Amino acid sequence: MTQAFGARLQDAMTAHGPLCAGIDPHRSLVEAWGLSYDLAGLERFALTCVEAFAGRVAVVKPQSAFFEVFGSRGIAVLERVLDELRDAGTLTILDAKRGDIGSTMAAYAEAYLGPHAVAPPDALTVSPYLGYESLRPAIDLAQQTGRGLFVLALTSNPEGASVQHAVRDGESVAASVVHGAGVDNAAALDRGELGSVGLVIGATVGTAVADLGLDLVAAATPVLAPGFGAQGGTVASLAATFGPARGQVLASSSREILGAGPEPGRLVDRTERVRDAFGELAGRRRRHGIR
Numbered sequence: 001m002t003q004a005f006g007a008r009l010q011d012a013m014t015a016h017g018p019l020c021a022g023i024d025p026h027r028s029l030v031e032a033w034g035l036s037y038d039l040a041g042l043e044r045f046a047l048t049c050v051e052a053f054a055g056r057v058a059v060v061k062p063q064s065a066f067f068e069v070f071g072s073r074g075i076a077v078l079e080r081v082l083d084e085l086r087d088a089g090t091l092t093i094l095d096a097k098r099g100d101i102g103s104t105m106a107a108y109a110e111a112y113l114g115p116h117a118v119a120p121p122d123a124l125t126v127s128p129y130l131g132y133e134s135l136r137p138a139i140d141l142a143q144q145t146g147r148g149l150f151v152l153a154l155t156s157n158p159e160g161a162s163v164q165h166a167v168r169d170g171e172s173v174a175a176s177v178v179h180g181a182g183v184d185n186a187a188a189l190d191r192g193e194l195g196s197v198g199l200v201i202g203a204t205v206g207t208a209v210a211d212l213g214l215d216l217v218a219a220a221t222p223v224l225a226p227g228f229g230a231q232g233g234t235v236a237s238l239a240a241t242f243g244p245a246r247g248q249v250l251a252s253s254s255r256e257i258l259g260a261g262p263e264p265g266r267l268v269d270r271t272e273r274v275r276d277a278f279g280e281l282a283g284r285r286r287r288h289g290i291r
Helices: 005-016 027-032 039-053 064-068 071-087 102-113 132-145 160-164 173-184 186-190 238-248 264-277 279-284
Strands: 019-023 059-062 091-098 123-126 148-154 197-201 223-226 249-253
Touching (some): 019 039, 019 264, 027 039, 039 064, 039 071, 071 091, 091 148, 102 132, 132 148, 160 173, 173 186, 238 249
Parallel strands (some): 019 249
């Protein structure tokens, strides 16, 4: 049986530290690298990132939208990125934030997580705002294929709080998402491992995790925390933001690292400096309930 994603992620974070490097080829970055904003520029940008990140970080996170801009040929580049990172033994999270109901959600799940997916990532970001259980086809299929999910819980955009902080029957929407992930991760918690249903919680949400009473340790959930570096998240802010769950945090950084391109050597140097800055976190997992 394929090893569960949560266990593979845990191993990768132990080996490489808790850094997730983003591949975000949006126009301003591609052009800042001196590349043309076309299919050739996209491919050069993305494959340079693969060269710099593979084998050096725990996880790489391509942002699907920036490849989709170029249609089917852009998707082909994305598939090559995922394939090359898999061949290098580096985990991937595809940032696509899919979410729907019924047969449509099942089709999204098959496309990204199924046994016959063309270029499957190790995990996929998904949106629960049609109800956490609307994700059930993806949750169940990921469990079967050894892949994972990262469910939006607390995002850093100003509009997010109006939904995620809303309270019904004494529980916030974000807390209900954490509860759902905890139920699905129960077996992993019993084994002392990270679960395969993770959460997306922005690195710049301040005290919201504590304010909303989110028990991330009990949910055994890995936390993908975008926003480190250029968006203001720092290593020093981790304790205040995530408290006892900080050892479960996979810190995601894109612009701070990508700004070092296009020279591959400089990109590698920046990647290693950012990785090392978060390296101290890797030793904290055992002290906070996750071995």
